[in-house]
Amino acid sequence: MSGPASVKKVCVIGAGTMGAGIAAQVANAGIPVLLLDIVRDPDDRNAVAAGAVAKMLKTDPAPFMSKAAAKLVETGNIEDDLAKIADCDWIVEAIVERLDLKHGLYEKIEAHRRPDAAVSSNTSTIPLGQLIEGRSEGFRSHFLITHFFNPPRYMRLLEIVTGAESDTALVERIADFADRTLGKSVVRAKDTPGFIANRIGTFWIQAALNAAFDLGITVEQADAIAGKPMGVPKTGVFGLVDLVGIDLMPYLQKSLTSTLPADDPYQAIARPAPLIDRMIADGYTGRKGKGGFYRLNRDAGKRKEAIDLSTGDYRPAIKAPSVSGAAGKGDLAALIALPGDAGAYAWAILGATLSYAASLVPEIADDIVGVDTAMKLGYNWKFGPFELIDKIGAAKVAERLAAEGRPVPALLTLAGDRSFYRVENGKRQYLGLDGDYHDVVRPEGVLLLEDIKLSSQPLIKNGSAALWDIGDGVVAFEFTGKMNALDGDVMALIGKAIPLVQEKYKALVVYNEGSNFSAGANLGLALFALNIAAWGEIEKLVAGGQEAYKALKYAPFPVVSAPSGMALGGGCEILLNSDAVQAHAESYIGLVECGVGLIPGWGGCGEMLDRWRQNPALPKGPMPSVAKVFETVSTATVAKSAAEAKEYGFLRPSDGITMNRVRLLSDAKAKALALVEGYAPPAPPEFRLPGAGGKVALELAVEGFQARGLATSYDGVVSGALADVLSGGEKDLIDIVSEADLLALERKAFMQLVRDPRTQARVEQMLVTGKPLRN
Template identity: 70%
Template sequence: MSDKTIKKVCVIGAGTMGAGIAAQVANAGVPVLLLDIVPEGATNRNAVAEGAVAKMLKTDPAPFMGKRAAKLVETGNIEDHLDKVADCDWVVEAIIERLDIKQDLYAKLEAVRTPGTAVSSNTSTIPLAQLTDGRSEDFKRDFLITHFFNPPRYMRLIEIVAGPQSDAATVARVRDFVDRKLGKSVVDAEDSPGFIANRVGTFWIQQAVNSAFEQGISVEEADEIGGKPMGVPKTGVFGLIDLIGIDLMPHLMKSLTSTLPADDPYQKIARSEPLIEAMIADGYTGRKGKGGFYSMAKAEDGSRTKMAKDLKSGEYRAAARPGLVGGSAARGDLKALISAKGKVGDYAWSVLGPTLAYAASIVPEATATVTGVDDAMRLGYNWKAGPFEMIDNIGAAHFVERLKADGIAVPPILEAVGDGTFYRIENGKRQYFGTDGAYHDIERPEGVLLLEDIKRTAEPLLKNGSAALWDVGNGVVALEFTGKMNALDEQVMKLIAQAVPMVAKDYKALVVYNEGSNFSAGANLGLAMFALNIAAWGEVEKLIKGGQDAYKALKYAPFPVVAAPAGLALGGGCEVCLNSDAIQAHAETYIGLVETGVGLIPGWGGCGEMLSRWQDDKRQPRGPMPAVSKVFEIVSTATVAKSAAEAKDLKFLRESDGVTMNRDRLLYDAKQRALAMVDGYTPPEKPEYRLPGPAGAAALKLAVDSFRKQGMATPHDETVAGVLAHILTGGNTDITEVTTEADLLKLEREGFMKLVRDPKSQARVEQMLETGKPLRN
């Protein structure tokens, strides 16, 4: 067995999953060969693979993180190009779920692959032992299952199944690649039907559907009770089925019933409803079809009404908002939810009781530990908590008592934990309850550093209502935003002002990082609106000046500052990144200056920082206008990069900035980057600009005027763009004069205050707060 690293990958099968896996490999900067069949009678023998790439370039949400990634995909077909597998270090099979076709492909692969090349199947239904039946010992040593989840770019879970003959080094090589390069969280699964997530998830969906029909619960009631209160995505069950496709349900059912033992609890609940069969037959397969359990009805006046399927009559009616769940049950107290009187508690228990018991019953058959089940459901189905974490929420002893009262078999691990918990904190370490009856530390992989672990044994160095400062070791501190959506306010700026001298005196570097879903959605608009309503203009201007001062304090601090964004980094969240020495971004970072959408302009230094980036680009045409025009275009249209790769194209990130594929590795990578900058660090020099002044602003305004006349911009868009143009062109200056950073900051403050007093901007802010949607006025 070779110890070669994975430098090139082949994916066979250009369907939704195979093409998506190939795209994610390319997103990692690794060349990938994508092969599929030769279409019958086709003149282009590579049409299937080429068509898949072309489709992905138009798909939203995008499988590719940027157009550069697509260029790393080489297309071909199985008949003409299978010999190219010899140059690949890992082959992923993602073809139709038929054993005979897979085995035929493996026989061909064995003849062309280089010994030591890993071969894996993306199957979610066929046991590994059957897949490799008839193959050589060498092939079996290099074979494993790598079960990705759809869509491969966005779903973090990958289940890996190794057979008894699988070479440990080969498995480790693939595991490391999918972790570090593809950004996936690996869960080890046993070679059992459905593995982990789909086995539990399919049971959960089936149980929820059955109970709704049996109890006369409407789809809206089921999704309200079984959605957010259970820690399930807001789609609930029926909304989820619409999303994945109602026609997928029979296939999942057939797959599991044909492979699970006859006495498995799923066999007892697996059944189809005549209404669902009729919906599939009539093309009502969910969002991809004519509609599903929900649909949108369009009236003659263009208005749209959300409709819901009545499970009794089979007809559509206007969707209702039941409003059944309140109090602690609505806030995630599962014991309160299943104990609620009437249909809420009855339905919640009928879903959670059997589902959580089933999840407990598959340990260790499907995976060795309770953490495997919990990780799989959180990462594969986006549950807020895994089944065993949910049982801890309810109380294991109480849960068992309810199961016994209903005659539901109690799995051995539930009996073993007794009145204890599946998770506990011991000596600052999170531990899980094992099948051996003992507790074991949850160990993080090398290169994973999480703030949640640090918080178990440490107190913050500084803290207020919106931010905190943590010692993350080796002389590095982390600045964490803690408000709702990590919104930024004067408390954040106050803590930055306190942090800079503390870090300068006692530490080496600072990382701006948090473990929220989003790095920061920008300034706290709610506080801003409150100030506007009482005409507290001085307070608003104080906030703008305070933010500028805080961000420039970070920029010119006598130590390195590295921003580590993930998720949304908008407005002020983007600006803190722009003012850092370097950025180590998670690949899924969506970053941009979006203030014009609410009738404002960037006020915390974003304009100057973007001008510097575009002016420093030697590929741009010379002169004052090219950089100004580009920044104006990006900011005036509130452009948001949809990945870290795209952020480099827009210069929210520099080419030298780092990208981390695995979210769990972000803090460690950012910390290492900061430490690497410590020796010989000097703060950046203050930039100077030569800007075109009123003549340049007039040219930009002329372009916006043209857009408005074409109906592509509103009157207030034109007003906001005029203020932005005035700032970016330097105000009353020209290219013979030097514009300083302080000059631009002053122009930002003046422009911001001008717009914030405008009733049309205030209306935009108000609508965004109330509806989350922009106002086009």
């Protein structure tokens, strides 16, 4: 995960939430970073920066992808250590939003930076032209704005703003580094207040809050209408404000009203909110405070409450009726046509926000693609503003605005009866400001299955999986079921894919573009089988999964898996049975079967044993590797990043990590092709396992956990079944245990557990609540 030669070391100045988070993401990418801040304690001059790193190591969700990454952060202070920036290729300023302080810092930076080093500000409120006032020509040409979104590890958007004097080649180097190495999707924004995402996002939130107050609807109703039906995260608007902090709202409002022209539509909707001011004064700043529009009343047994917008008093939260029919499934035309407050509220938000976005191009960005990308990645919208307009129809939006006597943006008039996006000759195109359609161009080296699907059909498919030709003799195997769950159809298609690839292609990549690679076996199907006691069908699925995964492992061509998001249970096991893995950095991998009263049944036990016995960090002999796998699997441990997955053995040291999600398929394809020449399938492993004595030792450890209240009675039963498999069952230390022996032990233990009513209760609870049952 090393970056381009142009950026070998980074300095971040300002160790607040954003600056520290930026430094952590640089370290996550394997790049050394110098983190500096002011001196507050003369006896501990680096306390501010060092304290920020220590805090991040305890924060959840974690800014660091692994504790090892934190070691790449060197801390210091501006007074003693600024000369060290001479070793840095990129200096990121992330101090408070005060122009005088930034100017003072830039003067000091200019005295020490290398002439070829880039300098950028993480500002979101101060124009670039003001930032570089009084600086030398060399400084101005090497300066840009790099606006990260919080938290920097998880938010994929990076807005880059440049000026007329910015060195084009330098900007391209920083953009490329941010893309490939830091994993950011770079959007070029114009030097205007709020840039793209915050300009539109702040307007959207303000419009939604105003409409809720004006229409007298509840916060629950508002979030039900303005959340999922619009493709907005399930928090809705009020839940989102609670999440980011209510105290941020007046700050954003002041920032925009003071910098936007007087005739900007935002000026007309930015208005005082006495309730919000009172909430902030009383410490109700959202989730980071005592609560916000929603709170948990601890005096009432953690009862969820919501604020009454008319009185400002809290009351028990109500479950607002979900938006039904087509309107609730993303049909925005149906949503804004709903009778009563629901339709009025939906249109109050969409009419204002979408027309505002349309009026801002080309002021804030050169084209609509940049605007849509910024809103999807910066605010987690499922669709960008122009994609939302297409769902209603540009002509219909324009017609309704005109009927209400509101201005119709020129871009809507330009579109007329046309859509902003279309597919032509297998290419996705967008409507340009010249009135013509242009191809949506991906960054160099980006390969997406969604693009391939526009111009081709699957080689073969069924209800749960599909096979796609992705070029150069490589085929992609895609899971397509709900949550990419694994079932008999997936296993059947693996069986059909192997001879096809063997006959006509070079390699196979297991990949999809869902939110999660796979959450594992289809539990709903499993519960149905359990309820009708279809034990034969369950055993058939277990045996079929083992057969399919081993067929992939021993196929006469390379198999590379490329996960992103959750790869759990059977999703993890397919990684374990692949020749190599190219994982997105944000992959969450684990064998979680014990949490639902089962054990890994598709070869995960043997594959994990094989990996840990080869780990040079463990002592020799059968017991250390068995104990390590037992500890990881019995506790249903999930790695919270690809880097952490290497520490747990879910990934090999040689497996690749891709920082940018959109580059994952291309990287996986390249890894597969690199394995083709001279490829030979691996030899089946053979094991010497500790036998009955090892099993007793593992069970004693579980009894210790039970005595401390860390494991339940049924945890002991499940762990005992796992211990039997990992120790080799009836085999002794002198016996060789084959891979086939371990698979048979897995099947036997799995089928014993699946018949137990306590396992069935765990499976049902997980399906209904998404949380494990501790029985």
